[in-house]
Amino acid sequence: MHLRFLRVHVALWTILLASSTAFATSDASSIRHRRNWSTFSNRTVLLPEDPVELQKRDGSKYVFMHHIVGNTYPYTYADWLDDMVKISAKGIDAIALNIGSSDWQRTQVSTAYQAAKDSGTGIKLFYSFDLTEMPCDLGDLVARVNLYASHPNQFKVNGKVMISSYSGDCLGQSGWASLKAQTNGYLMPFIWGLEGQFNQWSALDSWYCWGCAWPQGNYPKNTDDDNYYISQLGTKYATTISGWMYTHLSSKNFYLRGDDWLIVSRWEQLMQMRNTLTFVEMVTWNDWGESDYFGPFKGAQPTGTFYAQDYPHTAWFDLSEYYIKAFQTGSYPAITSSKIYFWARPHPAGASASGDSLGKPTGWDWTEDSMWAAVYSTASATVILKCGSSSSSFSVGAGVSKLKIPLAAGKMTVQMIRNGQTIINYTPTDYTYVTNPVQYNYNAWVGSAVATSEGTSTTTSTTTTASSSTTTSSTTSSTSTTTSSTSTTSTTTSTTSSAISTPTSGWSYQGCYTDSETRTLTGLYVSDSAQTVEKCQARCQAGGYLYAGVEYGVECFCSNTILSTASKVAESDCSMTCGGNSGEKCGAGYRLSLYKAASVAPVSWSNYGCVAEGTTGTRRALTGASYDQSNMTPATCQTLCLGYTYAGVEAGHQCFCGNSLTNNGASGAIAASSNCQTNCIGDSSQKCGGSWYLGVFKASTGSASTTSSTTTATTTTSTSTSSTSSTTTTTTSSGATSTPTSWSAYGCVAEGTTGTRRALTGASFTQSNMTPTICQSLCLGYTYAGVEYGQECYCGNSLTNNGATGSVISTSNCQTPCAGDSSKMCGGGWTMNVYTKPAASISGWTSAGCYVDSSSRMLRGTSNLSQAGLTTEMCINICAQGGFTMAGTEDGNQCFCGSQIYKDGGSGVSTASGECSSPCNGNSAQTCGGGWRINLYLKSSSPV
Template sequence: MYCNGLYISCGCSRPQIRRLVLSLSRPMQSLLPFLLVALSLTAGTQSRTHGRRLHNAGHSRSLEELELELPTRTTKLSANWNLDRSFAIDNETALAKRDNTKYVFMHHIVGNTQANWTADIQAIGAQGVDAIALNIGGDTWQRTQIGYAYAAAQAISSPVKLFISFDFTTNLGCDLNDIVQRTLQFSSHPSQFKVNGRAMISSYEGACLGDAGWRSLKDQTNGYIMPFISGLEGNFGAWSSFDSWYCWGCAWSQNNQDKNTADDYYYISQVGSKYATTVSGWFYTHLSDKNRILRSDDWLLNNRWNQIFQMRDQLTFVEMVTWNDFGESDYFGPVTANQPTGTTWADNFPHTAWMDMSAYYIQAFKTGVYPTVTKDVIYFWARPHPHDATATADPLPQPANYAWTSDYLWAAAFCSSTCTVTLKSGTSSSQTWTNLGAGVNLLQLPLAPGRVSVAMSKGSTTVLSASPTDFTYVSVPSLYNLNVYVGAASATSTATTSTATATTSTSTSTTTTSTTSTATTTTATTTSTTTTTTTTTSTSTDTAATSAATVTWSYQGCYTDNGGSRTLRGIEIDSSTGNSISSCQSQCQVAGYLYAGVEYGSQCFCAAAIASGVSTWDESHCSYPCPGGAGKCGGFNAINIYKASSASTATTTTTTTSAAAATVTAGGQSWSSLGCYADSTNQRVLPAQVYEGPSNGVTSCLTSCANAGYSFGGVEFGSQCFCGNAAPASSLIATSDSCNYACSAGSASGICGGANRINIYSISGGAAPITTPPAGADTGSWTYLGCYPDSPSSRIVSALEVDSASSNSIASCETTCSQAGFSYAAVEFGQQCFCGPSLLSGVSAVADSHCSYACPAGSGNCGGFNYASVYYKPASSSTSSVTTVGSTAWTHLGCYNDATNARVLSYGAYDGPANSVSSCLTGCGGKGYVYGGLEFGQQCFCGSTFTSKTATASSNCQYHCSGDSAGLCGGFNYVDVYYAASGLH
């Protein structure tokens, strides 16, 4: 039998088919997972392929013929295709229909945003999300933030629940007892998300616990286990502790093809009804060690939701990725100043409209029926420059995979009835679509230099139009940015009416909800729906003229705002539980400001004037309830602003401003202000955090730093105090108005930094770092250099990492580094060993009291939490392999396990028939990378950093190079890693 490239022949013998041969042309190869599932069900048992999973589509071989033997109870597959792995289909559970209850989660990176938990929880829940996955690492301040989150959810009786997602790629460590205790702290909390009475426990990675560890965690906490752990393909049966497993990387395509469901169905064939998946709108990052885009074109978010809808019978849980991971451009929440160091692509690139759009699809997934479109909206998104443009001032190279994205304005037009839509880009690109049907219409337009605009009309009436003034498409950028600006234009006249007077503002909204029996399409065409509609009306009233003490405040309106350029640029005071209109006005009055503004529910801003050029917005955008009182406290990037009578402010005696005091006397020392600096949770300007809480002030913080022997002190985020012994880099200097948070002890205590902004002070004669070895250190011929601050994102010694929770010692680490040919060895966190040819520049040693963790083996101390004990020995002859390419000596570090969704080296430089060790390392060195890696024979990867695991046996890296049969280029999911030890310029 033959059909469109599929040829099936059967060799039959009674009582069952014994042999089945399939010949597939290339266009039909995408059907392989579906054919295997169908064949397994026909056979009534298991089907196995010894093959590489389709998730790695970029490495699949030409499939000419598959031959299946079908005995009574088994189905076997053999073929002349390069298949290396196995999977099993559980016929009873793989495609079994799930319970009709569906849940949608939102992944929240704890610490990347301010402590605005009330507003975050309300905003996420407003679109139908059931629970928030709280991504947490090992920092103590994250534990505090988790507590704030649970308290906020309980305080507002939110239907949105919470659960912890342990991120094992951070400094979390792998201490089972610690994970158990963190879980038990909140497992009985009223806001804990539970499955059949069991607290949900999730993770990003976590193979270090092993199945036995996860089983113990489950038993000790009565938990419901749903981790993401990579590299388990073909071996899920060995992880019986899992109640569910979710696929993080399945939100995006891993190659230059539109996202499909092949990887979803592959994993369904592996784990059956335990499978959960993810959805996202974009992926782009532009850091030195992670510089790439994943294919996100062709309405990825819309089509991914449609795919999930079509798979809903096989799904119970779907996780949205993410609320606030600005560093990878996959955020649904509002952009804040708290971003990973070096992030230049998120400010002024909002994505919140995607959150609003997702509400439609969330309802469809949870109910099984697409809702009727009752409000006319155009959602649109675009990148700011051509994908292949050359940036004029970017220190980093062009992002990897830049050719995977196309230069289009993408749009999703939600039409309540037949409509006409016009898209424009610049002056040379425009198109109008007439008679689009009711429902969702997916449209695209080639981008051209200039502003973009969208419009919808019905008959002769224009019902909506928009042309953002804060987004322009340019031909030549100064910096690379493949992120997208996401906007929305709504026909407010059909959905919301508002009136405003000098004293009150009343907003009345009519919301229509409906159901439909027809599904939306996934192409750029009209989706028609037939509906029945139920209408509900709600009314809320805000007080626009209020009094704080004897001051009269008049309401000025709802204004646009964003974290990159504030509408009120004085000070910011946040409270996720107590913020209200009156409390904000009172604090601004005490501080001597004329204007007060409330935003995002929990934020209060004060300023002497409203920033020029900022416009008012429809009142419907300022709809968030105040957690501490009546009325509305702004919204997403929307602020309610009030003005005090000028006579009253003239009598104010307190005149705190956003400028930090020039000199402060504290702890018996005179401190000088160095100014406001950019800071990051990934790489602290001052490494030692000594306090976080409600009593923080400039004087109290600097006193603590002086008493601890530090010569630098800094205050941040209102409530945080940091100390250190090294001056901050001048490149991190920020504008003084970005340090505008009042200290948590009160505005009289001074200005305490801002969001990822720190006010730094210095004294002379600070405590000198101790450079004598700790007692009992076994240094041999190595010289102890001292205790140094360290962080996972910027290692003090960075070439090689070898960890051991049971056998790490100073001597074993020195031996490892010596054998690898490195001059520097560092031990940290008890169990970590790092090697390298040099120390990170600009970092100074601190007191040895920070390096107090006992080594699990041997004598002495092995660093501390984010502190490394560093040793030095001049380089000697090495037993490691060194390859010289040109003038560069590359040291072979070993063979390491790799995964497509968590690469050891992040930059994919080459994949083809001419790969060799020398060509790969030449290419990596030419691009300025100090690490090169070879895998699967034909692949070359590069990187500026190397996040390693323990090296595996060299027998795993035995694939001959595709361009040099005498050389070895890694293996299947194993990469040979090299380090440029010298000669690279």
């Protein structure tokens, strides 16, 4: 049988600096889910790269299931047919068949394709080659793919055969390119170690992050790793979701934190990233050896696996159907049947097993002894959770509620009571929590119970709350992790029309409005499980928006205009209670509770001071959004934190946002400024915090500008300034868009016709809040900034790459509203609204000679790898605009900036000028360093 090797989440951890990472420390002992750790360096510097093509897809979203063929040795045709029916029933689009080298797996793949066809479900399949277990034989891979390329159940993207893998660096870029050419393939591998060099793997159409499904330390799963890869890959990024990770074998013995309702919380995260993601892969259907399985137990488990067979996970797959549909459609389905999903481990984390020679797994102390539950409810109800002597009661509303209680020896019981009727009362007989285990088992037993009746005809969707019980007696004290409510009595909320309060001064209620996938309000968007009307209004006010709308109980939208197709509907349509306040209404499915501000005040930021991070949990004082960018400055961070009270820069390249500075043990007190002296990577003349210290800025609103009327036509844009007292409306046909100081509008420019088609080949970004101003902030250090397709931003120093002419065309080609502000235009399909910045003078810069460089980099400010048309002047201009005092050209096409020389890794040593002999690719009469050799230039009076 095929023993599945230990999977890896090494990529992200190999590039984060241990002193400033937003995740766990990156030493080998703390990374639990990786292979061959010793073969990877942890010193790679975060470098921006040339953009990779952002696919203009049709908007479809896909969910895959990872199926390990190596665990199917005893499978018959009937087993495969059963899998096809079960997997497709929940809405899965395609199955990734993970295969190894064993010949019998070829037969099983053939049977799988036949079963998929015979099932009549339409389920699709594609290969996911395990290239850690099978040879990198290009001819064999081509033959395998082409064998099923014309099969009716082969999954394809735009007519191209999907090909995935686990690992694959052995093929190299040329091997993947050849595989693609010989198969008409669409490539989506997981290959670790590509950080900072994705642009060198141009054959890849997508790249998915295997280990991003689990937290890699003792903290709840967050999206920091997803956001890191999105910053490099944009919409080419794909990711994963799992419910658990535990293995207890002689070859690998570890546990990754599965607490904090991992499966539900991860789905919520994927929904928040939905605008960027196209593919999500569920891992896995049948990996018994690592406890990450969604399917029923059958097949062949690895020898020594005793911890999976009696621990079902199928309820997690049932639970996921709700989110699968939401991810695919963009709209949460109605909850038509009340259910309780619940799970727990079988013994205390700290227990000592009496008969287990392997010992506790690493990470055993990363879990708490809790019973976890996700309640899907059609209406308000009382839910009771029990485990042995531990018992607690919770009031839940319509939607999804996340609950937990402490574990105690005995059986689990779940109950739901509505209108005096007990509609769920279930005690599984095949689970018992024991305090004296014989063997260690950190796997989860997962179950579910369905209501026998509803007792109400009301159905709704999407509110998500979380509560936890802190007692084990019958007198309970519930503490919500997202709300401040401590009541344990049942509260029934009417779903009929009621008066809508306006909690925030200066806002007036406009009524219940329709929404759609094109969005009635197209500015800022925030999803918050503890959403309230006040919160949403405050966020919109901070962003300078005129309208605020709450929807689905948890969503907040802001904008300065209303989509013309939106219409006012009956108040009863907006009947969903707010996730953070059951006394307020927060719209419903595609229904907005809409508010309008009496005035719009511009936002300004003031320096708050240097603040230490916390001492517990993740240590993060600011727990809102977080970013890690190679062009970071305070202004960039402030732009990213629009809508939050605080913006904090840290370690030169990190940005954290939030509304409180006292999370995770942080005091919020101002520390000595000497702790915040790290130069910003985006501008070395400014400071961006320090190691575990934040340079904090606080938002405030200035004088409000009153607004007159609001146009709902999408053919107009509204612009206002604080110096006027009225809103000026102009037609968009002029294409005029305000620009900040030092940036001027260049015009509408078409992309190229060859290669990636990108006219601007510097950094690239995709953000749901994109505006010209945000793009200009992101393109600091470049001559041009271009916005495209509503949410894309491209930077560069030349507009004539990949066949582009750089010529200005009609503004009618650049009429896509910006995702972050629909009153402004952000290019179109393969056209950009371009802005330009005057080139900095190079006078006063002198050559300092030839220097040795290394992988740790001599200059660590801004870098532009594979810079098209590079010349000495171009590199100096880039560095001068970024505020750096040193510029370096390398290998003919690379430019590096900084304000100090780093000499670790062998770099920073002067060498013979003859070693810097590579011609600049933009001017062959000049030399631009060499291989690991850098021509250094200094601003006048700058010391070496």
